[in-house]
Amino acid sequence: MTGDDSTTGDLAVVAACPHGPAAARPAATLAFGPFRLHMDPLRLCRSDDEVRLGGRAFDLLLALVSRPGEVLSRSELEAHVWPHSVVEDSSLRVHVAALRRALGDGVDGARYIANVPGRGYSFVASVSALGIALAEPVPLLDDSVNNLPTSLTRLIGRDDIVETLSAELARRRLVSIVGHGGIGKTSLALAVAAQVQPQYPAGVCFVDLAPLTVPGHVIETVASALGLRLPSESNMSELESWLRPRRLLLVLDNCEHLLDAVAELVERVLRRAPGLVVLTTSREPLDAEGEWVHRLLPLETPPDGPPIDSAGALCFSAVELLAERAAASLDTFVIDAGNVHLAAALCRRLDGVPLAIEFAASRIGLLGLQGVCVQLDDRLRLLGSGRRTALPRHRTLRALLDWSYHLLSPQQQEVLRRCGVFKAGFSLEAANAVIADATLPATVVRDCLLDLVAKSLVRVELAHSPPSYALLEITRAYALEQLAGDPHRHAVYRRHAEFMTLLVRRGAAEWEDALPQHWFRAYASHVGNFRAALDWCFGPEGDPAIGIELLATVFVPMVLFLGESEFRMRAKQALDAIEAGVRAEPIHRVRIISLVRYVTPGTLANTPPPCMVAQSEQEEDGAAQLEALYLLHVYSFSGGEYHRSDFYARRSEEVADRFGTPEKLHARRLRAISLHYSGRQDQAAERASILLYNDHQQEPLRLSGWLSRRLSMQIVMARVFWLQGQGEQAVELAADCVHYAKEARFPAPLSQAICLAALPIALWQGDDARARELLQQLDVHLARHPQQYWSSWADQIRQLMLLRAAPGGVEAGMVGTSDAKLLDHLVTFGAWTHHERAMDRWRQGFVGWNGPELLRIEGELRLRTGGPDAQRAAETAFGDALALAAGQHAHAWALRTTNSLAQLRLTQKRGADANALLAPWVERLDAMGNSKDAAVTRRLLAQL
Numbered sequence: 001m002t003g004d005d006s007t008t009g010d011l012a013v014v015a016a017c018p019h020g021p022a023a024a025r026p027a028a029t030l031a032f033g034p035f036r037l038h039m040d041p042l043r044l045c046r047s048d049d050e051v052r053l054g055g056r057a058f059d060l061l062l063a064l065v066s067r068p069g070e071v072l073s074r075s076e077l078e079a080h081v082w083p084h085s086v087v088e089d090s091s092l093r094v095h096v097a098a099l100r101r102a103l104g105d106g107v108d109g110a111r112y113i114a115n116v117p118g119r120g121y122s123f124v125a126s127v128s129a130l131g132i133a134l135a136e137p138v139p140l141l142d143d144s145v146n147n148l149p150t151s152l153t154r155l156i157g158r159d160d161i162v163e164t165l166s167a168e169l170a171r172r173r174l175v176s177i178v179g180h181g182g183i184g185k186t187s188l189a190l191a192v193a194a195q196v197q198p199q200y201p202a203g204v205c206f207v208d209l210a211p212l213t214v215p216g217h218v219i220e221t222v223a224s225a226l227g228l229r230l231p232s233e234s235n236m237s238e239l240e241s242w243l244r245p246r247r248l249l250l251v252l253d254n255c256e257h258l259l260d261a262v263a264e265l266v267e268r269v270l271r272r273a274p275g276l277v278v279l280t281t282s283r284e285p286l287d288a289e290g291e292w293v294h295r296l297l298p299l300e301t302p303p304d305g306p307p308i309d310s311a312g313a314l315c316f317s318a319v320e321l322l323a324e325r326a327a328a329s330l331d332t333f334v335i336d337a338g339n340v341h342l343a344a345a346l347c348r349r350l351d352g353v354p355l356a357i358e359f360a361a362s363r364i365g366l367l368g369l370q371g372v373c374v375q376l377d378d379r380l381r382l383l384g385s386g387r388r389t390a391l392p393r394h395r396t397l398r399a400l401l402d403w404s405y406h407l408l409s410p411q412q413q414e415v416l417r418r419c420g421v422f423k424a425g426f427s428l429e430a431a432n433a434v435i436a437d438a439t440l441p442a443t444v445v446r447d448c449l450l451d452l453v454a455k456s457l458v459r460v461e462l463a464h465s466p467p468s469y470a471l472l473e474i475t476r477a478y479a480l481e482q483l484a485g486d487p488h489r490h491a492v493y494r495r496h497a498e499f500m501t502l503l504v505r506r507g508a509a510e511w512e513d514a515l516p517q518h519w520f521r522a523y524a525s526h527v528g529n530f531r532a533a534l535d536w537c538f539g540p541e542g543d544p545a546i547g548i549e550l551l552a553t554v555f556v557p558m559v560l561f562l563g564e565s566e567f568r569m570r571a572k573q574a575l576d577a578i579e580a581g582v583r584a585e586p587i588h589r590v591r592i593i594s595l596v597r598y599v600t601p602g603t604l605a606n607t608p609p610p611c612m613v614a615q616s617e618q619e620e621d622g623a624a625q626l627e628a629l630y631l632l633h634v635y636s637f638s639g640g641e642y643h644r645s646d647f648y649a650r651r652s653e654e655v656a657d658r659f660g661t662p663e664k665l666h667a668r669r670l671r672a673i674s675l676h677y678s679g680r681q682d683q684a685a686e687r688a689s690i691l692l693y694n695d696h697q698q699e700p701l702r703l704s705g706w707l708s709r710r711l712s713m714q715i716v717m718a719r720v721f722w723l724q725g726q727g728e729q730a731v732e733l734a735a736d737c738v739h740y741a742k743e744a745r746f747p748a749p750l751s752q753a754i755c756l757a758a759l760p761i762a763l764w765q766g767d768d769a770r771a772r773e774l775l776q777q778l779d780v781h782l783a784r785h786p787q788q789y790w791s792s793w794a795d796q797i798r799q800l801m802l803l804r805a806a807p808g809g810v811e812a813g814m815v816g817t818s819d820a821k822l823l824d825h826l827v828t829f830g831a832w833t834h835h836e837r838a839m840d841r842w843r844q845g846f847v848g849w850n851g852p853e854l855l856r857i858e859g860e861l862r863l864r865t866g867g868p869d870a871q872r873a874a875e876t877a878f879g880d881a882l883a884l885a886a887g888q889h890a891h892a893w894a895l896r897t898t899n900s901l902a903q904l905r906l907t908q909k910r911g912a913d914a915n916a917l918l919a920p921w922v923e924r925l926d927a928m929g930n931s932k933d934a935a936v937t938r939r940l941l942a943q944l
Contacts, residue, residue: 030065031128033110035103037065056081057099064113064123066274073120079171096121145203145226145248148193155191156324156354157299157317158184165192165294169249169277170199172292173270176280179296180456180472181404182355185281186253188296193251193279200277202246210254215261222250222265236265240272247275256283256455257407263288283404284454295456298352298472302344307784310340318347318357325361326369333364342369349373351472401478404457414440415448416457417486420479421496424528425461425468433499434492468525493536497546500526500533504553520746534570544577545584552588587624594631626655626663633670637677640820643845646674665691669709676716679848679888685720688713707749711740715757722761723849725891727929731765734758738777747785754778755793763797763829764892766932771801793822800831820846828853835861852893855881856900863904874904892933895921899936906943915944 030037036045042058044051053061063072063080074092081095096113099105105112114124155162168175169192177185190206197204207225212218223239250269255262263286266278270290280286285293299318302308313319313335322343326333335343346369350356360372367375405413418435419426426434431449432442449469452458457475461468471479483489507523530550537547551574574592578584584592629652636645649670656667668687676684691713707715714737722730734757741753754774762770778794796817816834817823820841827838828850835857842851859877862870878901885894898917905914918941925934 032065032068032112032123032125037061051102053099053102056095057102060095060099064121065127068123068125068127071116071119071122075171077121079173144201145205146197147225148197148204148206148251149190151187151190151194154324155184155187156321158188158191161188161294161296162191162195165279166195168292168294169196169279172290173276174266174278174280174286174288174291176282176285176291176293177296178282178285178293178456180298180353180459180475181283181401182353182474183296183298183456184354185296187354189251189253189279189281193249196249200247200249202248202275204249204251206251206253208253209258209262212258215258218258218261218265222252236268240269243269243273243276245275246273248273248277250276250278252278252280254282255280255286256404259284259286262286283456299347299354299357301347301352304345304348308340308344310335310337313340313344316344316347318350318352318354319343321354322347322357322361325358326364329362329365333369339369342373346373349473351474353472353474356474398478401475404455405478405482407455408452408457409448411440411444412448412451413482414486415445416452417479417483418492419449419452419458419469419471420476420483421492421532422471422529423476423532425470425525426529427466427468429466430499430503430529431469433502434496437488437491439488490541493541494543494546496529497533497537497543497550500529501546501550501553504530504550508553534573538570538573538577544574544582548574548577548582548584548588548592552585552591587627590628590631594635622655622658626652626659626667629655630666630670633674637673638821640824640841641846642674642677642848646671646678649674665709669712672713672716676720677847677849679851679884679890681720681723681849681889684716685724688716688720692717707752708744711737711744711749711753714740715753718757718761719849722764723888723890723892725895725924726927727761727765727892727931727934728927730761731929734761738774747781747787750781751778751787751790754781755790759797760825760829764931765929766935767930768801771797775801789819792817792819796822796826796831797829800826800829804830824850827857832857832861848888849890852881852885852888852890852897855884856893856897859897860900871904871908875901878904891924892928892931895924895928895937896933899933899940902940906940911944914940918944 029039034046035051037043038045044053044058044061059081060077063077078092082091096115100113103112104110110125112123112125114122116122165175165177165188177189179185193204193206205222205225207222209218209221212221219235219239223235226239226242228239228242252262252266259282262280266280266286267288267290269276270278285291299321300316301318302313302316314323319335323333323335346360347357350360363372405416408416415435419431421434422430428446428449431445436442436445449458453460453469457471459470459472461470483492486492503523503526507519511519533550534547536542537544537550547570551570571592574584578589578592629648633645633648633652636642636648649667652667652670653664656663669691672684672687672691675681675687691709714733718730718733718737721727721733734753737753737757738750741749744750754777759771759774759778762768762774775794775798778790782791782794817826823834823838824841824847827834835854838847838850839854839858841847842854855877859874859881862873862877878897881897882894882901885891885897898921902914902917905911905917918937921937922941925937928934
């Protein structure tokens, strides 16, 4: 055989398809130099000796000799040799070098494989094909195909994915876009196909398989889309023959109901047509050989957190889609500051699903954005009309979900229905506990769940350990609708509530050994399921006893998880059930009653609930007793009755001696707080400093408050530092408190760090600029996380600072407050209109920390009123203040009182006495930092 017999144009057929049908092509051999490459069986011979090659080397050789003289890029060769893998850059070079050595490339001037820098490799030797017999080509209507539909709308939020998939199509021959119904698979496939179309000389063929119901019609449908007239017999082989010599992209859309037939077709044509590339869309992968799957996720939505402006919201692709499609429905529609929160919430509720967002946008022209959001709870009815030109199964979300649901087996349908009870992610353990029963074993539940994941009806998050499953909100609404008619639904809901109770018991047990941030991260993901369980428990068909236990077991974190307003509503439901006679554990009753009163403004009376006091005296249950004492301490402290809170803290220390380290540390924490506010600063500092060194010890969950022990003790220490005359340290530690609180998962810590530490210290120091800065931080924080109690602090302190510079001063316009703790602070900030009420609290022993300052203010007020005995009364008050400050080691109050008394001495022309008062303070002033009181002292000394 000579070179004249070569049929180079058909080499691709021979090299890439060595195992084609015998009727179409008998065994063939390629010849180059002294080598013969036999196809059946595949072997390489030099003269009569067989050349040993590995599998990769054979694949590489076949790819090169099939297109002699052409430059094959690195990506083309890698796609041929490693179709299912991502390989290192050096792998191709290593195998090319090995193949060259086997061929003797470069020996005695022989050249077979050339490297074209920057482009790839080319087989440069002359290649002849021996023994080829091809079937006649199939008659065709047109030699190239380009039936790609033109999109009438812009694809939003998928630019990066289009680039990724376009690059993968250059490397791989079968790419599948997989995702939930309405997620935008078809739109994405069309965009990708349009971008890569110039790379396919034979064109791009789009085939919509959605209308098909008979798997046997797949071949005919594909052939018809290609413009081929196939004979009724052997149409598969005819289709292969037509595709074999062409480089073409075949897009198969909506394959999920014909998976087996499509997979079989794709595998066959890819084996026989080396220039063919296939892009598919489906709810689940084809599981075909060589398939590379891209799971398409929803569009990005704004997080459910701090408010966001319109510009920021439009950076999220879901909001951008809503804005563009809504403007098409109502040309005056824009997303602005007035409606951005509604737009963000709507996109979140629709899970970023493009089809659902488009349906919602189409109703904005009729209902307005507010109306769409109001009616969103009935999602399946509201989002019921799409484009008239859309496929019937895309015209309504119900039809779309019906389409998916009816493709499921009866057991898969039942599992999907029962998954609807989960309002958030769930584990396989949870699925088995809730979904499985005597008729639906756990093994069946597991298999069906995995099938639903494959069909994109259930999402899986593999990054979690264990993996977490979830339904899109719209799918869940559909599943619940189907579950409503299920006779087993009551048992499913009960098992769900019981599993949530088991979960919170486990959480309470794990708290002591877990880092708080890890614990909150793990259990915060279950909040949606807690809500769903509580909805059922307190609903008409539920069991409120389960709801009471669920709510009370991890009651403090539950308040943080749900927010005060929602927890208030839930706790009221539980309390109503208890009062109606539903059985509850005594400690659960105490927790519910305590927290209902604590989170309900205006209901926190001075007298604790009798059941709480009774529980604190039940010594036979030490754990419950300690918890009741803790709640009584919180109750008393919140009401500003520090003497009573100290009583409960001391009782807690006594009871905690029977327990381990965490309980003892907890009791000392309560005592440190009550000692500080009672005015015993040295004892408070001693306990607080010890507790700060034991920060690694976690408190039991039943004894955990709003603040971590570390932050609560930092707040106490910052205040004690200031009172003890260490102003610089106090300022630094207060700043640390704010910084640390910002890292907390929940909003309460930052409010308390500002209001109880940083802001008071700034005002006591006389640093109004810092105080205004902190107030601004607090305002921003409270706007994002409303907290009625701390808002009242912000309002009162802001009013105080404004009135300082107003005509008439603070006394002219300061509004009163009913909060004892706030009252105690406002007087020390300069709101002397509250002085009489604050003095009454001090005289009755409710409070002690501000006593020296209250006595000093009393002296200043006596001087203001004047009269013959004013100076004498003021001196008495100042003397009492200095004595009390010395007993409390409250040097800051002592300095402030000393300044007042020295000023009086100067007024009395007793400069020497004033100097004697002030001189001992000179060495202490530096430690107080840039405080206003230190500046006054220096000014008075300068006058002497």
